[in-house]
Amino acid sequence: MIHVYDDIISRLDDNNTEELLRTHSDDVGSRMPVLSSYSSDGSLDSTVILRCEGYLHDFGKVTPHFQRYVRCAYVEEKQLTYHARLGAFAVFHALEWMGASERDCLVGMLAVLKHHGRLPDAAERLTKIVKAERNDDGYVVQQVDDIDENAQNRAVANELLREGSNGSASWESFKTAIDDGTLFATIIELASESGHREGTEEPAPEQLPPKLYDRVLHHWSVLTLADKTSAAAIKDRDLRPSHLELTDLEEHIHTLREDLDDPPPLEPDTTTSSLPLDLTDETALNQLREGVRRLVKDNAEQFVSSSANVATLTLPTGLGKTFTGITAAYTIRNALDHTELSTETRPRVVYALPYTSIIEQTRDIFESEDILNADPYGLAFTVHHYLSDTVSYPKIEGEYDGDQTANSEGFFDPALLGESWRSGTTLTTFVQLFESLTAPTNANGLKLPSLTNSVIILDEPQTLPKQWWEAIRRLTTLLVERYDANIISMTATQPSLFTHAPEIETMSLLGGSDSDTPPLVDTCFEAVERVEYNVDESVHSFEAGSDDLLSIDAAADRLFGAATTPMNRSVTEDDDGSSVLSVCNTVASTQELTEAVNERATTAGRPVARIGEAYQDALQVCSPPVNDNDPSPSSRPNPDAVAEQTLYELGFRPLDTDASVPLAKQQWRLRATTExxxxxxxxxxxxxxxxxxxxxVTIANVLARAGVPFVFVSTQAVEAGVDISFARVYRDLAPLDSVVQAAGRCNRSFEWGHSAGQVTVWALAGPEGTSRPPATCVYKPKKLLSKVAAILGDRCRKRDSAALPESDLTRRAIPAFYDWIERQDLEDRTLVERIESCHAEQLQYASLIDDEYAKYDVIVAETAFERALLNTMVDSFASKDKHSRYDLLTAMADLRVSVPVSDIETIQSQVHRIDRKSFDAEGINVLACTVVSERSPYDLAAGGFIVTDDDGLAGRFTFH
Structure with missing residues (x-):
């Protein structure tokens, strides 16, 4: 006879205090309906189903073996301590006896089965565990017998089943269903194809109920969050958000416009000829920006009552897209029906961007004291990506009293609230959003309940990989149908991602449906034409299949000539040169082109000042001294302070010292003593x-308008959302949406006049000794680039000119490009097929980052102070101070770089694990680099941590 305990408990806390299983079950069962307001279309109300799942999720802990295990007694048969599988069978039985549909029974079973792990391939997993139990290879049958032999365990099991099923099921009914095999037979019939005899069944995912994955994902994520927050002793009220208010943004806009009258009202049918504004005047443009924002606000209210599920906002660079998008999102949030929702439980807003490299700029808008004044550690705003600090502290006096040891599963971690997106607004990335909808890890799934009734901004969705487009449509349908989410697709080049999907109805926030684009859209693009496009001969050569592309040396010569020639309409009359941005497709071509420009300048007898070298010196100057006390991350210099010091090092001085003007917008000129x-x-x-x-980026912004010869060579990391402006931009051949994104870095605020920016598209040849152009290393298949070249060639032939107006490219060439994409077989059907067949385990390998390289995160310490800070963190990993080490790891997130494993293998002696373990050991897979010599792999002048010539996606973007 197994030892019997009087109390059936769920866990012991850190003080060895027992928590009754019934107490935990009741708490989780009560939390689940609160965390999900979705109503099931099954036979039972979703509140009843969710409560049943929550109440019975730990049913397996009632076993005598688990009761020994949880009290730290030795248990020889480890399998008999497992609790999720028994709980899963109990939930299926309870829901079946309550009259739930077959689909809801499967949903409950699968959610509980993996509530401590990742979701499985449904049919395969269900078939496997049922066959195991039938063949005596499982352990559930033994667990049931053990419970039945012990009166106390049996009594609690009966109580849990009756309470969880509203009195429908009992221990007797459950044991009978296990003993006679009817429960196993029902489940395997739903998930498998019958064999000639019992035990030969094969999984049949095609037999599963439709959209099972959607429902399982939803219930599993709600259960996971309810369970973890209950175990962490987080109060229900602390799971509710506070909110940023639209009125604060509008007060800021009102302050900026205090000398302006209200703008003339705009209508969707407004044309350029009917627009009563002089668009060459900055004041008139501000009127147009505000007029558009107000129109979008009005239409956002109408969107809530419309049948559309995706709102589109198509605005060119220069018309305040970010402010307008936030206005739309907060307006939709405020207009949603709150009949059953208090102010605290209003829908959340999720603002998703393509890359971590551009998040900080948008973050500044939210956190600026003059705009939304968001507290990044509060429950109104959270920034969440793989390098972010996502701590959110409950704003309740004395609630936790600084003692974060409230539960047996570890410390109360404030990051749990941030990573669960419980704040009113979350700023994040596409990877965090969409990969969390495709078989997320247990931790990543915590955020999904917060998507219920949410408003989701997709900023620049055209950057999503074309192979994912069909899957994105399917996931968008999941968000709309399962989470009742409202989507805003916001871009200057609205892709056919949503507008060509028959299952998704769209509505333009500028008025009308996207199938009938309102004239105002064209009017906005024509009103703010900033650039003229020039198509280089090398693009026509690429179109013709010729190898006669532009060499790196020839490109460097062109860049040098453009930089040393002032624009016709310069920022100032005494300019000595012009600012030039060259966007390359690979790290290798970026480095090679940079060196070629340097050599060209040297040959011409011009001195070269490398920004990275000056920045490196300024970083050392601004770094605080290292003292005997532990260094504090807060002592590090502000990036703007280092940028300012760099400008002084380069020989510049500010023309004014108005502290209210951001450094990136200030005017600086060369000192008289500078060459x-x-x-x-x-x-x-x-x-x-x-x-x-x-x-x-701040330094480059200042130099770009300083009237000096300036060449900035970049990968695509600069082109999406980075607020930077150059007189001339050169873009290596790429998909048209990327070309337009690069053009958004040219004449961004009309610094050189209306339509005065020059954007050149060229096709660079590969490095010397290679025949493969850099563009083809990145954009596949090759026919994608061939089509881009053909479209550009066709537009040039129609105009009989190599020069194309901006509106011609954005309003004619881009739609033709997207139409062509829709006719091609570029999308990956596998992702959608796995969603439909509930193959969650297979989905976990899908990634938006189509990268052949595994990566390490490397913390790079460049100054003595940063090295001291890093050493303190490394030392803390050897101590028992859990909070200190993870706080430091979080605080130093902005010193991390993602580097392919193949690169790390070549410099293994120069890096080490921060926990000082071997590279293949369990633990924190973050590396440290503190090399102080010319051998350091981190070279600011060369573009960062670059060991080998990596032409993969990791060398271009940081997605997470």
Whole structure:
């Protein structure tokens, strides 16, 4: 006879205090309906189903073996301590006896089966465990017998089943269903194809109920969050968000417009000829920006009552898209029916961007004291990506009293609230959003309940990989139908991602449906034409299949000539040169082109000042001294302070010292003692630490308007959402939406006049000794680039000119490009097929980052202070101070770089694990690099942490 305990418990807390299983079950069962307001279309109300799942999820803990295990007694047969499988069978039985549909029974079973892990391939897993139990290879039958032999365990099991099923099921009914095999037979019949005899059944995912994956994902994620927050002793009220208010944004806009009258009202049918504004005037443009924002606000209210599920916002660079998008999202949030929702439980807003490299700029808008004044550690706003600090603290006096040891499963971790997206607004990435909908890890699934009734902004969705488009449509349908989410697709080049999907109805926030684009859209694009496109001969060569592409040396010569020639309409009359941005497709071509520009300048007798080298010196100057006390992350210099010091190092001085003007917008000029013929050269990739990226973008912004010869060579890390402006932009051949994104970095705020920016599209040849162009290393299949070249060639032939107006490319060439994409077989059907067949285990390998390289995160310490900080963190991993080490790890997130494993293998002696374990050991797979010599792999002048010539996606973007 197994030892029997009087109390059947769920866990012991850190003080060895027992928590009754019934107490935990009741708490989780009560939480689940609160965390999900979705109503099932099955035979039972979803509240009843969710409560049943929550109440019985730990049913397996009632076994005598688990009761020994939880009290730290030795148990020889480990399998008999497992609790999820028994709980899963109990939930299926309870729901079946309550009259739930077959689908809801399967949903409950699968959710409980993996509530401590990842979701499985449904049919395969269900068939396997049932066959195991039938063949005596399982352990559930033994667990049931053990419970039945012990009166106390049996009594609690009966109580749980009756309470969880509203009195429908009991221990007797459950044991009978196990003993006679009827429960096993029902389940295997739903998930498998019958064999000639019992035990030969094969999984049959095609027999599963439709959209089972959607429902399982939803219930599993709600159960996971309810269970973890209950175990962490987080109060229900602390799971509710607070909110940023639209009125704060509008007060800021009102302050900016205090000398302006209200803008004339706009209508969807407004044309350029009927627009009563002088669009060459900045004041008139501000009127147009505000007029558009107000129109979008009005239409956002109408969207809530419309039948559309996706709202589109198509606006060109320069018309305040971010402010307008936030206005739309908060308006929709406020307009949603709150009959059963208090202010605290209003829908959340999720703002998703393509890359971590551009999040900080948008974050500034939310956190600026003058705009939304968001507290990044509060419950109104959270930034969440793989490098972010996602701590959210409950704003309740004395609630936790600084003692975060409230549960047996570890410390109360404030990051749990941030990573669960419980804040009113979450700023995140596409990877965090969409990969969390495709078989997420247990931790990543915590965020999904917060999507219920949410408003989701997809900023620049055209950057999503074309292979994922069909899957994105399917996941969008999941968000709309299962979570009742409202989607805003916001971009300058609205892709056919949603507008060509018959299952998704769209509505333009500028008025009308997307099948009938309102004239106002064209009017906005024509009103803010910033650039003219020039199509280089090398693009026509690519179209013709010729190898006569533009060499790196020839491109460098062109860049040098453009930088040393002032624009016809310069920022100031005494400009000595012009600012030039060259966007390359690979890290290798970026580095090679940078060196070629330097050599060209040297040959011409011009001195070269490399931005990265000056920044490196400024970083050392601004770094605080290392003292005997433990260094504090808060003592590190602000990136703007380092940027300002860099400008002084480069020989510039500010024309004004107005502290209210952001450094990136200030005017600086060369000091009289500085050599005026100097060519300034910068290199920018995603292999820079995010802290350095932020500062270098600020420096480049100032130099671009300083009237000096300036060449900035970058990967695509610069082109989406980075607020930077150059007089001329050169873009290596790429999909048209990427070309337009790069053009968004040219004449961004009309610094050089209306339509005065120059954007050149060229096709670069591969490095010397290779025949493969850099563009083909990145964009596949090759026919994608061939079509781009053909479209550009066709537009040039129709106009009989190599020059194309901006509106011609954005309003004619881009739609033709998307129409062509829709006719091609570029999408990956496998993802959708796995969703439909509930193959969750297979889905876990899907990634938006189509990267052949595994990666390490490397913390790079460049200064003595950063090295001291890093050493303190490494030392803390050897101690028992859990909070200190993870706090430091979080605080140093902006010093991290993602580096392919193949690169790390070549410099293994220069890096080490922060926990000092071997590379293949369990633990924290974050590396540290503190090399202080010319051998350091981190080179600010060359673009960051670059060891080998990596042409993969990881060398271009940081997605997470």
């Amino acid at each position: 005026p013929s100097t060519l300034y050269v910068g290199t920018f990739t995603s292999r820079l630490r995010s802290r350095d990226r932020r500062a270098i």
